[in-house]
Amino acid sequence: MRYVRVLRDLCGVALAVAAFGGLPARAADVAAGKAKAEQCSGCHGENGISQTQNIPSLAGQLDQYTQWQLVYFRSGARKNELMQPIVEQLTNDDIRNLGGYFASLTPPKAAAPDDNPDLSRKGAQAAAGRGCARCHLDNFAGTKAVARIADQREEYLNKALHDFKSGQRVGGGVAAMADAAYPLSDEEITALAHYLAHL
Known part of the structure; x- marks a missing residue:
């Protein structure tokens, strides 16, 4: 059953790749990404460092990784009830700019010393x-x-x-x-x- 679900979801990913991958590559506009990321800070934190349980930090996340995750959310291949309504409104340029912006930020450090x-x-x-x-x-x-x-x-x-x-x-x-x-x-x-x- 797990592999059937994986195969079904990979079909959705293939459609996302077809929609996103055929576009000419352009450099990200980090300033535009920063402006667009204001709507992300409520969950993912100021400067992309999450203070919210079970919400990942995005600061320092790789550009391509962030872009693809947003494409997967937008296509419905990856699902999250909080992310879907936000990502559905993003253009390809928004996604490119957000990827560049979060990649430009300093990655988080461990929130506390290793206690174990x-x-x-x-x-x-x-x-x-x-x-x-x-x-x-x-x-x-x-x-x-x-x-x-x-x-x-x-x-x-x-x-x-x-x-x-x-x-x-x-x-x-x-x-x-x-x-x-x-x-x-x-x-x-x-x-x-x-x-x-x-x-």
Whole structure:
């Protein structure tokens, strides 16, 4: 059932790629992105650093990753009742500019010192064992359309991994992430989220 859902969602992604990918590439207008991002700050925080539980920080997130996630939300391939009404109004230029703006911001730092180094050690072992660095790189800063996950909110990482594991999360990289997250135990997910949030 999980793979049927993945295949169905990949069809939606293919339509999004066809709609977005055929446009000529233009440089982002970071100032326009900053102005458009004012509507994002209520949830994603000032300067893209979230203070809201289960809402990711966007500061320092990779340009291509942010753009593609917005395309997936806009096409309906990725669903979120709060994001959908906002993203439906975005033009391709808005998406390009938002990607450039959030990529230009300083990434967040861990919100608090690591209060559980043993859990972080287990998370580091899980990250190495599951090959997370193959896509997210050794420093977990991501690359191109692969997310930056270093110093992301811990509870958001926990939720995202559980959503990938259960098949609830769709959008870019869903097949790779579903395969990576499916065998994770709840304990490994907790440890991974803690480790990545405190890099």
